[in-house]
Amino acid sequence: MFVLKISFVTLVAAECRIEEILSMLKSRKSWVEVVLTGRKAPHELIEAADLVTEMKKVKHYFDIGVKARKGIEF
Numbered sequence: 001m002f003v004l005k006i007s008f009v010t011l012v013a014a015e016c017r018i019e020e021i022l023s024m025l026k027s028r029k030s031w032v033e034v035v036l037t038g039r040k041a042p043h044e045l046i047e048a049a050d051l052v053t054e055m056k057k058v059k060h061y062f063d064i065g066v067k068a069r070k071g072i073e074f
Helices: 008-013 018-027 043-048
Strands: 002-007 032-037
């Protein structure tokens, strides 16, 4: 298995079009896993995906003054 992780920010910076990304996904080898990260995924990518996850904070100790810790938050 080979995992390819790409962020939407990278795709936007590279001026990739959705059609190019969809073509790459369809033509990849069966042993390649692609992980696209980022917010506001285009509808076409969500439809083509096998798995879509949206994470959001429900509760975080930062809200009560706990500072970010090396190795945990950064």
